[in-house]
Amino acid sequence: GNSVTQMEGPVTLSEEAFLTINCTYTATGYPSLFWYVQYPGEGLQLLLKATKADDKGSNKGFEATYRKETTSFHLEKGSVQVSDSAVYFCALSSYTGNQFYFGTGTSLTVIP
């Protein structure tokens, strides 16, 4: 079946620190992978995506590389800001699943 496992939170970092949020997946077929971000009181927003192996998605300084050999899609940012404080969700979509599968979310707090 299809599933996503992501790093438990919460994560607290100082401003300008390096961020990694781990995400691994199980999927039948060839999934597309996504990172979404949710700010307080809002819905989820697409942060980045990758649709095939070795693709790198990037947006607003965040990056994630689709690694088929390790079934991973880790989110990274070189220097976080206070405004990056939010909950981050890893997700996959597969032709075999007819739905999106989300991880449990990782809460990030960045302190000045």
Added chain:
Amino acid sequence: KAGVTQTPRYLIKTRGQQVTLSCSPISGHRSVSWYQQTPGQGLQFLFEYFSETQRNKGNFPGRFSGRQFSNSRSEMNVSTLELGDSALYLCASSLVELTGNSPLHFGNGTRLTVT
């Protein structure tokens, strides 16, 4: 282009009542899916509609139902409300059905509180 619009933003209902939530997708999007978000369970898939047909359903009781209209707008209904139905209900639209690489676009959700 307007985003996904969900109404109302907040609802307070009593156990046993029923509730209807509304979702207007992005113009041109034909797939609408619904999710329940709670602190303990995360995002749980409810169902997806595409071209007025329910294509997939998550593991929720029959009290949860939905429909989609010809203009792609969707409604979700919960009957005989229980305390455990208190959650943020998120609607998402997509250009195509949920088997491709087209991303989901979410609304800001309806916060339902059951007392």
